[in-house]
Amino acid sequence: MLARQHNDPSFASVWEELQWRGLVHVSTDEDALAAALAAGPITAYCGFDPTAPSLHLGHLTQLLVLRRLQLAGHRPLGLVGGSTGLIGDPRPTSERVLRTKDLVADWVARIQAQVAPFLDFEGPNAAELVNNLDWTAPLSAIDFLRDIGKHYRIGTMLKKDAVAARLNSDAGISYTEFSYQILQGYDFLELYRSRGCVLQTGGSDQWGNLTSGIDLIRRAEGVSVHAIGTPLITDSEGRKFSKSEGTAIWLDPSETSPYAFFQFWLNSADADVVPRLKVFTFLDREEIEALEVAVRERPGAREAQRRLAWEVTALVHGDAAAEAARAASAALFGSGDLAAVDAETLAAALEELPRTTGEPGRRLDELLTTVGLAKSNGDARRGIAQGGVYVNNRRVEDQDAALAEADLLHGRFAVLRRGKRTLAAVVAP
Template sequence: MNFVEELTWRGMLHTIMPGTEEMLAKGMASGYIGFDPTADSLHVGHLTQIMTLIHFQRAGHKPYALVGGATGMVGDPSGKSQERNLLSEDVLQHNLEAVKKQLTRFLDFNSGANSAEMVNNYDWFKSFTFLDFIRDVGKHITVNYMMAKDSVKKRLEGDTGMSFTEFTYQLVQGYDFYYLWKHHNCALQMGGSDQWGNIVTGTELIRRKDAGEAFALTTQLIKKADGTKFGKTESGAVWLDAERTSPYQFYQFWLNTTDVDAKAYIRIFTLFERPVIEALEAEHDAAPHTRALQKALAKDITIRVHGKEAMRLIEITTEFTFNSSFQWEDLFDFSEKDFLKVFSSTNTFFISGKTFIDFVIGDDVLNLLVEVKNYDSDLNYKHMFESKTEARKLIMNGGVYINKIKISLDQKLSDFKLFKDKYLFIQRGKKNSALVVFCDDVPYEMERMKDLLKD
């Protein structure tokens, strides 16, 4: 497999320094990509670079994932209109551990000579004094060279300007490249196209400081076909961490991509070979309504990020939500943990201080519905149904379901079964649904359910 050819046909390659292909053709090479730990999870915006390292390793080369414990303290100005807040060492360390754990899902760290390695630039910066840095590194790169970078010029032309801290970022990243070239034989740095200026500063430092030779390659910045930012939804970024973005929400993000975007994404974010992708495209073009591309894309990425078991539960969630033949009782053999995972993207409401039997004895469906409440973290609540009058009207219009059964005003509550004697499923219209939990202590129950969902 030829690494550059692979990136090219997948539509990932943006810019490549002359001589890079020839260097890679000589045999196994080492290359790296940096990840700044600004959060305790990577998001789908990082997947392009993760896929780049995966293809690099599959082509027989040795990938390094640099986690920026030092550069995370500075902040990369590339593509940003203002300086970001600096993180404390404790927060950075927590983020580092989380990011490291996520990267191990994608790269092979036990494959012999080309095993992936993870490095932290804090290890070589922690004892590097400021005076040593400006003497040993700063003297090799001129201010004119640094100011010519687009990332610097754009900030200097803006309203906020640029701090000295961010101005020196390209020197810090450039030294990362020099250090890895010197101590790990890393001849190639890769990254998004917005990183080109920082990357070539590293190649220039290597040339000026040690008369060495190093190379650069960047990938396309991914955008949606309509020009909006990739990886963002109404609720924010799409994270790889299941606690930030549930596996079901993650799957739905990919499933809901447009036809145009799906054709690009299936090349970039899956490992499907070209004939498989072309066959999927042909199937999709013949019957777009089946969404063959989106389904294949969503399933493949979800399995690689969250695993086969999570995908199995997503398929059950989809069946429960959209297949009328899949009944509430079909979930009763599940463990409570798996059951809650099926409803991980469903609103959770509570009925506090009463058991289901209290309502069954009273046999009044309206009394039950007006007790259903959703609580926020401060224990403020809102009702699912504001009054009996509202609930009665919705029932008469056929808009209320319990456990997927449309209810009537004379419905017997004894007809309904609870999962584990505490869970009901209530739908209000087509778009509003809730998993309803009977409990004595809402804060305790909220925390217990949260803990249960943790792996």
């Protein structure tokens, strides 16, 4: 599956395209980089370290930058760090737990499988997947120190943000993690030498590591290469979505279900939705600007959020999963048929709701109270009498009603609703 796309920028316009989409937070010399992209084609890479079994939202930004460059005629390299993943990029707060070689190798394979669908591996600018373990594993410690380490200056390495933060903390920093920036710099040098790569992309929080490779190539080869640091993905209040914060949105459907993924985008604040449309979709300027007008003039309709949720979910999980998530979202809130939602999607949709167990014959007023949709059985019965209680979007008329066998969707689930949007789940034991 290749990334969904609606535009195909040329060599000359891709720099402008990246800037318009807000994808350039920091870069090397803008004029030189713009000229190199316009003269094209060039080879560009981004590295993905296997520090978890799945990529997340921040990585998706980089995958789409690589895809945009490829659509413009440039050649992308997706590097999965079999060696850097064994070391770990220094965190500002504490030392990483070293993973076993077998586990890292398994995560490398998983992440390569996630990277591949976003790139095209055929044609004159065919993409390539590479693993830095291929060129670091054969390198002896002596050769590494003599050929690579000699180009690094300790003073410069100490100034890197993560290193400086760790040096000023009680945890300190090991030589292992301190050396990470040398390994990443060596990746850029190797890809420059073997594949003519002259551009690296990454998150702006990786800028120190990106410039490590630039400095190494300048010292070792006497040439200037380029880097782009993209903005970190945050909400409108500046909070980062990240694994370390426990707020990561994963690309693996077993980590973040397609329904939860769809809901994340659907729940974007008005202040976030247009920037996210620019970064995470291939809609063109005219379409995005029309949606921007809709946000401003018809915010209650949430047209931009619905389009965003569909586009990104379809891009990552495919049209069928996006449609299932959209149908489940509509059905949960009263405008669709819950019985038509498949069991897997429905289970994922109900995962975030308050829930209780219940079997056929259990009184609904008791279930409503148990799950927190009513303060008491009497309150539940009043809610039913007022016409504000629903089972699977069907209004309950009888105050003495009980859960029926037919109410269990897929033989397992029932959805209780009080009012328009207050939901809970009943799961058969």
